[in-house]
Amino acid sequence: xxxxxxxxxxxxxxxxxxxxxxxxxxxxxxxxxxxxxxxxxxxxxxxxxxxxxxxxxxxxxxxxxxxxxxxxxxxxxxxxxxxxxxxxxxxxxxxxxxxxxxxxxxxxxxxxxxxxxxxxxxxxxxxxxxxxxxxxxxxxxxxxxxxxxxxxxxxxxxxxxxxxxxxxxxxxxxxxxxxxxxxxxxxxxxxxxxxxxxxxxxxxxxxxxxxxxxxxxxxxxxxxxxxxxxxxxxxxxxxxxxxxxxxxxxxxxxxxxxxxxxxxxxxxxxxxxxxxxxxxxxxxxxxxxxxxxxxxxxxxxxxxxxxxxxxxxxxxxxxxxxxxxxxxxxxxxxxxxxxxxxxxxxxxxxxxxxxxxxxxxxxxxxxxxxxxxxxxxxxxxxxxxxxxxxxxxxxxxxxxxxxxxxxxxxxxxxxxxxxxxxxxxxxxxxxxxxxxxxxxxxxxxxxxxxxxxxxxxxxxxxxxxxxxxxxxxxxx
Amino acid sequence: xxxxxxxxxxxxxxxxxxxxxxxxxxxxxxxxxxxxxxxxxxxxxxxxxxxxxxxxxxxxxxxxxxxxxxxxxxxxxxxxxxxxxxxxxxxxxxxxxxxxxxxxxxxxxxxxxxxxxxxxxxxxxxxxxxxxxxxxxxxxxxxxxxxxxxxxxxxxxxxxxxxxxxxxxxxxxxxxxxxxxxxxxxxxxxxxxxxxxxxxxxxxxxxxxxxxxxxxxxxxxxxxxxxxxxxxxxxxxxxxxxxxxxxxxxxxxxxxxxxxxxxxxxxxxxxxxxxxxxxxxxxxxxxxxxxxxxxxxxxxxxxxxxxxxxxxxxxxxxxxxxxxxxxxxxxxxxxxxxxxxxxxxxxxxxxxxxxxxxxxxxxxxxxxxxxxxxxxxxxxxxxxxxxxxxxxxxxxxxxxxxxxxxxxxxxxxxxxxxxxxxxxxxxxxxxxxxxxxxxxxxxxxxxxxxxxxxxxxxxxxxxxxxx
Numbered sequence: 005x006x007x008x009x010x011x012x013x014x015x016x017x018x019x020x021x022x023x024x025x026x027x028x029x030x031x032x033x034x035x036x037x038x039x040x041x042x043x044x045x046x047x048x049x050x051x052x053x054x055x056x057x058x059x060x061x062x063x064x065x066x067x068x069x070x071x072x073x074x075x076x077x078x079x080x081x082x083x084x085x086x087x088x089x090x091x092x093x094x095x096x097x098x099x100x101x102x103x104x105x106x107x108x109x110x111x112x113x114x115x116x117x118x119x120x121x122x123x124x125x126x127x128x129x130x131x132x133x134x135x136x137x138x139x140x141x142x143x144x145x146x147x148x149x150x151x152x153x154x155x156x157x158x159x160x161x162x163x164x165x166x167x168x169x170x171x172x173x174x175x176x177x178x179x180x181x182x183x184x185x186x187x188x189x190x191x192x193x194x195x196x197x198x199x200x201x202x203x204x205x206x207x208x209x210x211x212x213x214x215x216x217x218x219x220x221x222x223x224x225x226x227x228x229x230x231x232x233x234x235x236x237x238x239x240x241x242x243x244x245x246x247x248x249x250x251x252x253x254x255x256x257x258x259x260x261x262x263x264x265x266x267x268x269x270x271x272x273x274x275x276x277x278x279x280x281x282x283x284x285x286x287x288x289x290x291x292x293x294x295x296x297x298x299x300x301x302x303x304x305x306x307x308x309x310x311x312x313x314x315x316x317x318x319x320x321x322x323x324x325x326x327x328x329x330x331x332x333x334x335x336x337x338x339x340x341x342x343x344x345x346x347x348x349x350x351x352x353x354x355x356x357x358x359x360x361x362x363x364x365x366x367x368x369x370x371x372x373x374x375x376x377x378x379x380x381x382x383x384x385x386x387x388x389x390x391x392x393x394x395x396x397x398x399x400x401x402x403x404x405x406x407x408x409x410x411x412x413x414x415x416x417x418x419x420x421x422x423x424x425x426x427x428x429x430x431x432x433x434x435x436x437x438x439x440x441x442x443x444x445x446x447x448x449x450x451x452x453x454x455x456x457x458x459x460x461x462x463x464x465x466x467x468x469x470x471x472x473x474x475x476x477x478x479x480x
Numbered sequence: 481x482x483x484x485x486x487x488x489x490x491x492x493x494x495x496x497x498x499x500x501x502x503x504x505x506x507x508x509x510x511x512x513x514x515x516x517x518x519x520x521x522x523x524x525x526x527x528x529x530x531x532x533x534x535x536x537x538x539x540x541x542x543x544x545x546x547x548x549x550x551x552x553x554x555x556x557x558x559x560x561x562x563x564x565x566x567x568x569x570x571x572x573x574x575x576x577x578x579x580x581x582x583x584x585x586x587x588x589x590x591x592x593x594x595x596x597x598x599x600x601x602x603x604x605x606x607x608x609x610x611x612x613x614x615x616x617x618x619x620x621x622x623x624x625x626x627x628x629x630x631x632x633x634x635x636x637x638x639x640x641x642x643x644x645x646x647x648x649x650x651x652x653x654x655x656x657x658x659x660x661x662x663x664x665x666x667x668x669x670x671x672x673x674x675x676x677x678x679x680x681x682x683x684x685x686x687x688x689x690x691x692x693x694x695x696x697x698x699x700x701x702x703x704x705x706x707x708x709x710x711x712x713x714x715x716x717x718x719x720x721x722x723x724x725x726x727x728x729x730x731x732x733x734x735x736x737x738x739x740x741x742x743x744x745x746x747x748x749x750x751x752x753x754x755x756x757x758x759x760x761x762x763x764x765x766x767x768x769x770x771x772x773x774x775x776x777x778x779x780x781x782x783x784x785x786x787x788x789x790x791x792x793x794x795x796x797x798x799x800x801x802x803x804x805x806x807x808x809x810x811x812x813x814x815x816x817x818x819x820x821x822x823x824x825x826x827x828x829x830x831x832x833x834x835x836x837x838x839x840x841x842x843x844x845x846x847x848x849x850x851x852x853x854x855x856x857x858x859x860x861x862x863x864x865x866x867x868x869x870x871x872x873x874x875x876x877x878x879x880x881x882x883x884x885x886x887x888x889x890x891x892x893x894x895x896x897x898x899x900x901x902x903x904x905x906x907x908x909x910x911x912x913x914x915x916x917x918x919x920x921x922x923x924x925x926x927x928x929x930x931x932x933x934x935x936x937x938x939x940x941x942x943x944x945x946x947x
Contacts, residue, residue, distance in 0.1 A: 082880075085835075086880070086881060089835065090835070091833075091834065091835050092834070219675070219770075219771070220880060303803075307803045307804070307805065308798075308805050310806075353925075356921065360918070363796065364796055365796070366794060366796065426802065426803070426834075427802065427833075427834055428802065429799055429802060430798035430799050430800075430801070430802030430803055430804075431798050431802070431803055431805075432796060432797050432798050432799050432910065433799060433910065436910065436913055436914060436917055439917050439918065440913075440917045443917050443918075443920060443921045446921045446924070446925075447920070447921065447924060450924055450925075450928055
């Protein structure tokens with residue numbers, strides 16, 4: 005999913021993307037309020053760490069359902085294609101439809117939360133939307149109507165990305181100035197766990213239900229997806245509880261409701277520098293070689309390497325498994341060393357190598373996929389913070405919104421393209437297509453380096469150089 | 481039945497058909513076959529460039545003729561030049577040395593019952609002939625024989641062949657020219673109930689129904705299509721108490737080729753002039769259960785006291801048959817060798833595409849008791865009564881994909897040939913794309929790194945005079 009990169013950024017550079025003026029009331033107000041209330045159990049006391057940790061548990065599970073269900077198609081690719089009689093291109097429409105609403109919604113998620121719904125209603129509404137989406141998706145399978153499944157994924161897409169924004173806003177509202185880094189790290193890990201559990205469990209679940217019902221088929225598929233949808237209901241419950249806790253904390257601590265503070269001005273686009281546009285290019289060409297690949301990965305490992313479905317699922321999910329612990333680690337590394345372009349270059353080259361291994365060798369796919377997992381985590385930590393170096397803070401929201409929007413547009417289109425390529429020309433062409441995408445991304449990285457160098461930019465400076473530069477600018 | 485030469489200028493072969501009515505059928509000019517990748521387009525049929533020698537040096541003869549044309553083609557797209565040349569080197573020259581053959585298809589009908597017939601495919605090269613003799617006497621069977629002369633022929637004594645002791649009644653002459661011979665007998669059509677296949681013993685496709693014995697099928701006339709050099713015969717059980725084959729049939733479609741190429745439809749096995757293509761189609765037969773899987777038992781005579789070896793070849797290249805990376809091969813060991821080659825894939829609809837694909841698994845060939853097998857008169861006539869047999873089973877689909885019942889259709893293709901099996905190689909298009917896609921970033925990284933080093937070196941050296 006796309007927003008993990010946003011989180012990776014927040015992880016790496018919390019001060020840059022922390023919400024603006026409306027986010028939380030600050031520690032002093034809280035302490036003051038805490039002193040006034042009647043002493044109560046730590047776990048019930050909003051001013052207490054134990055209470056915040058309880059909230060954190062719900063925050064983490066708020067996004068669990070969305071991450072779990074996002075990759076349902078990948079986990080059940082064979083079953084979906086067999087039961088619904090779909091070509092790969094049609095199958096990939098399920099991913100494409102998820103991305104389409106987010107081409108627009110990336111700009112408005114923050115706006116909806118701040119101005120229209122508020123964080124509490126926002127998160128409840130978005131959780132409700134993903135529930136509806138998943139139910140429609142499952143109903144489509146039960147009724148053997150593929151158009152309904154596509155509609156379900158479209159609705160799911162409307163809720164999915166915006167819910168991630170809400171989740172981040174809650175985190176900032178409750179933990180700003182305290183354990184925010186840790187919280188983002190945990191939320192990211194939870195998202196990864198959701199994806200991993202899905203990839204490894206859904207196939208097994210389908211098999212069990214097929215045994216119960218008597219035979220596989222679209223009904224089995226629908227029931228499996230419906231049970232998968234329980235995670236979305238669970239997320240909705242977390243949203244409700246969290247809304248209550250937030251409301252209670254507001255009463256007791258007299259703090260403001262959390263805001264994303266995002267201000268999106270499409271007109272800011274004209275101020276975007278060449279470097280920023282190149283970063284967008286890197287981003288879109290890189291991610292189209294990752295997410296559609298994971299969507300199609302399970303069957304690839306089964307067909308090419310003759311692995312069992314269970315092993316294939318495990319390999320396919322390794323990218324997420326690695327990214328859970330590595331993202332914070334790489335965030336720290338990039339923070340301490342700087343030189344972002346170099347790190348991005350490393351990540352892109354490693355991804356290229358990984359895809360080349362999958363395309364041209366029969367080497368154990370664990371090697372390539374672990375490399376892909378590492379490089380994917382590294383890229384997220386090095387690429388997204390770069391935007392913050394070249395854009396004034398008040399335009400950050402617009403820049404990130406734009407970046408995600410382009411990324412979703414790329415994913416929406418390329419998912420279908422990837423499916424068509426696979427249908428007509430096979431996996432070798434598909435892998436070469438992904439390599440081509442990463443190659444374009446690599447060319448863009450080199451271009452970014454040249455542009456940045458020629459304009460005296462700081463993207464590839466070490467941390468010390470950046471500090472020196474900023475000192476000298478301040479001195480002037 | 482006559483034959484179909486690729487150009488009308490070539491002298492028509494003698495018609496050896498007994499059925500003059502059929503011989504007067506369409507005698508079309510051979511449509512241009514798709515150009516064989518890397519070797520250019522159609523070729524002339526003349527004797528001067530062909531040097532068909534059994535030693536295999538004929539491939540050089542072919543190469544001399546081909547190279548200038550390949551260069552001419554690639555001059556139009558010069559970046560691909562290198563790869564075209566590379567492909568030429570890897571191009572599958574047929575082992576018998578003949579890149580093209582004159583192919584003759586004839587139907588030999590039995591004197592008493594015209595439906596009991598032989599299909600004789602004779603592929604004549606400069607110094608070699610390959611005979612494929614299909615028969616529907618007893619179970620469907622094919623005998624394939626390679627000889628080292630262009631003048632070898634087939635002698636059939638029908639009275640002997642239809643008797644209970646057919647030994648010696650089918651001879652390829654001159655007998656001392658025979659370099660390789662083997663046969664395949666398609667003995668049984670299996671049907672399995674794949675429901676709860678986990679409860680059946682591990683590895684089995686399901687609970688078996690009584691198999692259909694193909695020897696008990698009644699087979700229709702062999703129909704020839706000379707424009708595509710192919711022949712079809714189909715049959716159904718002569719006794720069908722359950723009525724499962726009321727609207728159904730099992731068909732064998734055999735195609736021969738007079739040059740190398742690759743068909744446009746899946747599974748796109750590459751053929752040479754030394755091979756024939758077999759497509760087996762089960763259509764319309766009612767399954768006996770809800771989750772029926774079908775299978776086939778194939779027998780082959782034991783040569784040199786060994787069963788043919790089953791070998792799975794893996795390739796990273798699935799461009800010809802998307803998502804299939806394996807090629808199954810059954811190899812007969814002998815100096816010349818024969819092979820049956822197929823992709824582990826079958827199809828459940830007439831539209832052959834990825835959506836309709838089924839898996840196809842094969843068991844390792846193992847020796848079997850001759851008494852368990854139905855007698856094939858042509859095999860016995862050629863090899864004698866004392867030959868032993870090996871059998872192997874093919875299974876189409878698996879317990880999670882038993883799509884037969886949806887469309888009541890199953891098709892499976894294989895390539896039967898003499899010599900070394902053709903090997904797939906990258907198409908020029910994919911090689912070109914690979915070079916661009918991998919070469920561009922490679923060059924950029926190397927060039928960029930180098931110029932960065934030089935730039936730094938120069939910058940530092942420019943500072944030196946100031947000091």
